[in-house]
Amino acid sequence: MTVGRPAWETLWPQVNRVVEGLRDRLGDTLGDQLVGVYLSGSLALGGFHPPSSDIDVLVATAGVLDEPVVGRLAELHATLRTAGGWATRLEVVYLPVATLRRHDPSDQRSYPIAASGRDLAHHRQSLGWVLDRWVAREHGLTVAGPHPSSLIDPIGPEELRAAVRGLLLSFWAGQLQGRPPAWLRPRSDQAFAVLSMCRARYCLEHGQVVSKPAAAAWASRRLGPPWPKLVARALGWRADQRPDDDGLGATLALVADTVTRAWMAG
DSSP states (O other): OOOOOOTTOOSOHHHHHHHHHHHHHHHHHHGGGEEEEEEOHHHHHTOOOTTTOOEEEEEEESSOOOHHHHHHHHHHHHHHHHHOGGGGGEEEEEEEHHHHTSOOTTOOOEEEEEOTTSOEEEEEOOTHHHHHHHHHHHHOEEEESSOGGGTSOOOOHHHHHHHHHHHIIIIIHHTTSSSOOGGGOBHHHHHHHHHHHHHHHHHHHHSOOOOHHHHHHHHHHHSOTTHHHHHHHHHHHTTOOSBOHHHHHHHHHHHHHHHHHHHHHO
């Protein structure tokens, strides 16, 4: 009998090997605490860009992980980072199922996250996790465990819009205060900002989250000058890490315009 490819497998064999290796090691490290492993982000939405995209993974655990287990996870991710290659693109979030179920603004606990190329660290939830939950529930690829819709409550269009407005009026509005932020100097980060604005505007209008390339295509049709030219430039800059102060003004102008629209819509 011929065994077919797992439904979660991506178009990139090297990505699949990294994900399989992570899944197997998580089984050994977490044991009965492991509930599910899911591909999210651009791999789930169909906008994966090999030169620049992260490999976003959501790991559901039975409960809050104790310090010895977190320590073993930190060692696991340090080993993966040392191995180099695609393993350095892993961005893994660990959430207990009770927390994963729905976003609780009053939850001030921190949860383990292994950001691409960095040590495991603890972070509090943000409004961005509302969008991440929606992507995982509606489009997540099940590497192990039950379907994500059984672990995450439905998230409606208005909840998504509220989360996007909150992000725009807090984090992104903060980038407009004072001098231009240093982290936005690289072209790749300006591309991130521009494409994030495209996706935010799409979500505000349609109440859904789409991939950044899909949002860019929509914005190029929907928005008038000068934004389509800026969007096209951003698509070409995603993997370009050279600083570009000349382009920063236009990037921040789009951020400011999007923040203003979110403020007016609220």
